Amino acid sequence: MxxxxxxxxxxxxxxxxxxxxxxxxxxxxxxxxxxxxxxxxxxxxxxxxxxxxxxxxxxxxxxxxxxxxxxxxxxxxxxxxxxxxxxxxxxxxxxxxxxxxxxxxxxxxxxxxxxxxxxxxxxxxxxxxxxxxxxxxxxxxxxxxxxxxxxxxxxxxxxxxxxxxxxxxxxxxxxxxxxxxxxxxxxxxxxxxxxxxxxxxxxxxxxxxxxxxxxxxxxxxxxxxxxxxxxxxxxxxxxxxxxxxxxxxxxVAGFVGQANWLAGSVVDAGRVAIAQSELAAQVSPSMPSGAQVRLMIRPEDLVLHGGWTPDMAGDPNTGLAQVLGAELIGGAYRVSLLLPHLGAARVQADVSRSVYRQRCAEASVIPVTLPAERLRVFPADGASR
The missing domain is CATH 3.40.50.300 (P-loop containing nucleotide triphosphate hydrolases)
Known part of the structure; x- marks a missing residue:
């Protein structure tokens, strides 16, 4: 004991x-x-x-x-x-x-x-x-x-x-x-x-x-x-x-847990523009078109793919990312990524050691998905109530 x-x-x-x-x-x-x-x-x-x-x-x-x-x-x-x-x-x-x-x-x-x-x-x-x-x-x-x-x-x-x-x-x-x-x-x-x-x-x-x-x-x-x-x-x-x-x-999103943040603007109830791209996201009806927002996604919610497939071209939330590096955090790796299609935004993704070895260790560019259902949209001014 x-x-x-x-x-x-x-x-x-x-x-x-x-x-x-x-x-x-x-x-x-x-x-x-x-x-x-x-x-x-x-x-x-x-x-x-x-x-x-x-x-x-x-x-x-x-x-x-x-x-x-x-x-x-x-x-x-x-x-x-x-x-x-x-x-x-x-x-x-x-x-x-x-x-x-x-x-x-x-x-x-x-x-x-x-x-x-x-x-x-x-x-x-x-x-x-x-x-x-x-x-x-x-x-x-x-x-x-x-x-x-x-x-x-x-x-x-x-x-x-x-x-x-x-x-x-x-x-x-x-x-x-x-x-x-x-x-x-x-x-x-x-x-x-x-x-x-x-x-x-x-x-x-x-x-x-x-x-x-x-x-x-x-x-x-x-x-x-x-x-x-x-x-x-x-x-x-x-x-x-x-x-x-x-x-x-x-x-709350920033204080509890790790978070990636992306700056954008509302297109409509289902889309947010970031740089030259539009991501599918669940936008509150209280946020009008053109409103400046911040998108949050947890590192473990990013999906890292083994290679590009034709069906990915039709997914607005999937794009190529440059692998910048990684650090071992216990039983997982935290991978740093650069997203050129999202205005050179930098994000982190938490993946298992096996996924890291298979998809990131030797690769410089990999497809990455930011699932729409895992994106949280908040006002850019930080208003909490």
Whole structure:
């Protein structure tokens, strides 16, 4: 077992208690019209969001977008200037943090260095000593750290310290778990491993969870729904698939995942002109003929062909591309291409290693298709709403 791996066990008592209390589809948290200013800086602008019981929601966005401020308002560590927060229909906007029945895990772990693991976890527990010891034992088993009661934080790896912080947050059976960049201080290998284990634990417990992250890969891997934020506003709310496959605007398209961008102008509802070519694309009825637009396509959606065939001449979305180079990205290659028929635009295509070897390694020019159904069309001015 990996030193930071969670055990594959049946539901622990703590998990069973939370899971038995879950009601699918019930609104747990309602955030309504939240506004927050720090002097002249407007951190949050009319933020509204419903969080369902038992789901994991990721607040995703760049630094300064307001996601951590929103989490702190949920925790009661900040007060909004306007708007409200309710839990199961009860207004908790002004409720002190200690009365919210929430657990929180910070980026920095926030463990007490002078207390051993058992005392760190038991810090917020009440009751007799034997009951607290039993609870600590149960939680350490839950997070895969049985037998580490007497160790101090400095004797643990980063991933183990974060597990202790998670166990402490779960000690009081919180109704809501808040995770503030919980994995960002870890190295890449441990971070990738631990995110899957935290997700599995959250699902076993059935505890409603809100996580702040700036890491799109983390959000896509862990969340039931992602809330993409920018400049204090929500840009889009959706499942990972919806956010990635159908971004609501250019900001979301550019922030989540890799993207190729092409500048063009609308011909009609089914065509966009780029240089001397016209590509088939699905254009919104709100975009008039002549409107300047930006087309987005993901690198994995470009189709690289082994050779030119006569039927390609009738496809407006297929043309010859010059291979400029490639880089190995794990099990795939990212191929850089020049598209002369699209005004010398440069794009990248992600292909398997076998496709790269068969079609790109020895070739200087190859046919490339930009499928119409994979092209997303956005206003050139970047308007998001």
């Amino acid at each position: 990996h030193r930071d791996a969670l055990p594959d066990t049946d539901l622990h008592p703590a998990a069973a208690a939370l899971a038995a209390d879950a009601v699918a589809g019930e609104t747990h948290i309602r955030i309504d019209g939240i506004e927050k200013r720090f002097e002249a800086f407007r951190a949050l602008q009319q933020v509204s969001l419903d969080i369902q019981r038992g789901e994991l929601v990721c607040l995703l966005g760049p630094s300064g977008c307001g996601k951590t401020t929103l989490l702190r308002i949920l925790a009661g560590l900040e007060k909004p200037d306007a708007g409200s927060v309710s839990s199961f229909g009860k207004d908790i906007t002004r409720l002190p943090p200690a009365r919210r029945e929430f657990g929180i895990v910070f980026q920095s772990y926030a463990l007490f260095p002078n207390l051993d693991v058992a005392k760190n976890i038991a810090f917020g527990l009440d009751g007799p000593g034997d009951r607290k010891r039993a609870r600590v034992t149960e939680l350490l088993a839950l997070v895969g750290l049985s037998g580490n009661e007497e160790k101090y934080p400095a004797q643990l790896s980063g991933g183990q310290q974060q597990r202790v912080a998670l166990a402490r947050a779960l000690a009081t059976n919180p109704r809501l778990l808040l995770l503030d960049e919980p994995l960002s201080a870890l190295d890449a290998r441990v971070r990738a491993h631990l995110r899957g284990e935290i997700r599995a634990l959250q699902q076993r417990l059935g505890v409603t969870t809100v996580m702040v992250t700036h890491d799109q890969e983390e959000a896509l891997a862990m969340a039931d729904r992602i809330v993409v934020m920018n400049a204090g506003r929500i840009e889009q709310i959706g499942t990972p698939e919806e956010i990635y496959e159908a971004p609501a605007n250019a900001f």
